Amino acid sequence: MRVDLFDFELPNERIALRPARPRDAARMLLVRGDEPLADRHVRDLPDLLQPGDVLVFNDTRVIPAQLEGRRGEAKIGATLHKRVDLRRWQAFIRNAKRLRVDEVAEFGGGVTAIAEERLADGSFILFFEGEEPVEVLLERAGTMPLPPYIAGKRETDAQDREDYQTMFAKEDGAVAAPTAALHFTDRLMASLAERGIATETLTLHVGAGTFLPVKADDTDDHQMHSEWGRIEQDTADRLNTARAKGGRIIAVGTTSLRLLESATGADKVIRPFVGDTDIFITPGYTFNAIDGLMTNFHLPKSTLFMLVSALMGRERMQQAYAHAIAEEYRFYSYGDSSLLLP
Numbered sequence: 001m002r003v004d005l006f007d008f009e010l011p012n013e014r015i016a017l018r019p020a021r022p023r024d025a026a027r028m029l030l031v032r033g034d035e036p037l038a039d040r041h042v043r044d045l046p047d048l049l050q051p052g053d054v055l056v057f058n059d060t061r062v063i064p065a066q067l068e069g070r071r072g073e074a075k076i077g078a079t080l081h082k083r084v085d086l087r088r089w090q091a092f093i094r095n096a097k098r099l100r101v102d103e104v105a106e107f108g109g110g111v112t113a114i115a116e117e118r119l120a121d122g123s124f125i126l127f128f129e130g131e132e133p134v135e136v137l138l139e140r141a142g143t144m145p146l147p148p149y150i151a152g153k154r155e156t157d158a159q160d161r162e163d164y165q166t167m168f169a170k171e172d173g174a175v176a177a178p179t180a181a182l183h184f185t186d187r188l189m190a191s192l193a194e195r196g197i198a199t200e201t202l203t204l205h206v207g208a209g210t211f212l213p214v215k216a217d218d219t220d221d222h223q224m225h226s227e228w229g230r231i232e233q234d235t236a237d238r239l240n241t242a243r244a245k246g247g248r249i250i251a252v253g254t255t256s257l258r259l260l261e262s263a264t265g266a267d268k269v270i271r272p273f274v275g276d277t278d279i280f281i282t283p284g285y286t287f288n289a290i291d292g293l294m295t296n297f298h299l300p301k302s303t304l305f306m307l308v309s310a311l312m313g314r315e316r317m318q319q320a321y322a323h324a325i326a327e328e329y330r331f332y333s334y335g336d337s338s339l340l341l342p
Contacts, residue, residue, distance in 0.1 A: 001219045001282060006309060007300045008321055015149055016330035019163050024188045027329055027336040028294075031312055031320045039327060042183040042337050043191075045294075051196030052247035054239060055294070058178035058255045059201040061169035063135060064142030065208075066156070069107035074098035076105060078113075079145055080138075080175050081208040082227065084125060087134060088116070091126050092208055099124065111141040121223075135172055145175050145208065147333050149299075163334070173205035173228070179333040180253035180295045198247070200239060204229035204255045204277075214301055224280035224303065229259040233272040236263065240270055248291035254304050257281075257290055264289035281307045283314055292341040297324055297331040312340050 020026040023042070030038040030048060040048065049055075065080035077094035084090060093099055105113050105126070113126040128134045144160045166181040167189075192199065207227045216222045239249055239260075249270075251257035261281065263273035268288050280303060293311055298304040309317045320338065329336045 003214050003217055003219060003222075003301050005314065006302070006305050008318060008325075010300060010325065010331060014325060014329070014331045014335075015153070016332060016335035017150055017154055018159075019182060019334045020330070020336070022185055022187075023183050024185045026183050028183075029320060029324055029329065029336070029338040030341075031316065031338060032341040037320060037323050040339075043188060045188065045339070046191045046195040046197060048339060049192075049195065049197050049250065050248070052198075052242065052245060053250055054198045054200055054242045054247055055192065055250050055252050056239070056256045056260060056290075057166070057168045057181050057184075057199060057201045057252045058204050058206075058259075059168045059170045060174040060178060060203055060205050060255075061172045062144065062165055062174045062177050062206075063172055064138045064144055064161075065175040066143045066145040067107045067111075067138075067141055068143075069105050069111075069141075071099050071103055071105050078105065078107070078124075078126065079208045080126075081123060081225075083173060083205070087128050089126050089128070089134070090119070090123050092123050096122060096124070104129075107141045109137075109140040111137045147176065149332055150334065168201060170201075171203045171205070173203075175208050176206040177333065178204070178206060178253040178255045180256075180337065182334070183337055184252075198238075198242060200235050202229065202231045202235060202256060202259055204259045206255050213299075214303060219280075219282050219306065222280065222303070224278045226276045226278040227255075227258075228276050229262070229273060231259060231263050231270070231273040236270045236272050243268075243291075249289060250292040250294060251290045252294045254293070254295055254307055257293055257295075257307070260289035261287065281310050283310045285310045287311065287342075292339070294337060294339050296333065296335050296337055297321065297329060299332070308338075308340060311342060 067078040078091045080089045082090045113128045117125040262277040
């Protein structure tokens with residue numbers, strides 16, 4: 001499909017630079033089948049779901065994966081993208097022409113890394129020197145990797161360490177937050193439980209590739225980034241049981257959705273999963289694992305807007321986004337939410 005079919009005009013002022021407070025006070029656009037669009041709030045979620053439904057969260061934890069440093073006299077920046085092993089990370093390098101294979105980058109605080117290999121996409125494999133775990137080194141030298149549409153407008157600060165982390169964050173490894181879950185609070189979780197709505201978690205370590213623009217003119221020519229994920233056997237079993245009893249599986253975020261769909265066959269059975277996924281969902285895709293999606297508002301011509309268009313229909317989502325812009329919803333990672341129920 002032509003990528004320009006997924007374009008829309010977004011006023012710059014609609015991009016949220018801070019989250020709503022409290023988190024569950026964010027607005028939420030309800031898009032349910034062919035019903036009229038409804039303006040709600042995240043705190044209304046228990047009333048919009050049914051007892052027996054299951055919300056599936058991503059429990060990945062964002063690490064301080066943004067590094068600023070030098071190679072000799074030249075300034076460089078590194079955004080870690082995907083773990084290779086205990087000491088190696090794939091990274092996108094800013095001012096990459098000043099870094100060559102086998103050279104050492106210094107990131108302050110005694111943190112150094114060797115550029116071991118340059119990959120076909122221009123990224124590097126960095127080997128972090130020393131004996132301390134890389135996570136310890138990053139806590140010392142790194143900052144939270146805010147999306148470029150936020151970082152380009154203001155400096156990252158101490159508040160982002162809390163704001164850009166979900167309440168479910170447990171498994172270190174993401175370089176971008178599963179932002180749909182940023183809206184949840186203890187109060188909201190208690191209300192969901194009281195309503196009889198179950199919750200499950202999986203792990204997908206979100207990579208920096210989620211922010212890469214689609215440069216191809218046709219979706220067939222776009223190379224989707226790969227991310228590592230895991231669904232435990234017990235989790236898959238509980239999800240299959242809930243669905244067999246008539247409950248709906250609602251993915252909280254596109255990351256949860258992509259991993260669930262990667263783990264599910266045409267027989268609609270969710271299976272345990274460990275490994276990489278580069279699933280690219282566009283209109284025409286048949287959804288096997290999920291019955292709905294809670295997600296924030298995405299960039300024009302992005303793979304994520306293509307995904308929601310696959311779920312609800314492209315014209316329907318263009319209509320929903322036009323409504324959100326007109327009603328001054330807040331967009332992107334720190335922005336408002338939508339609940340999509342086909």
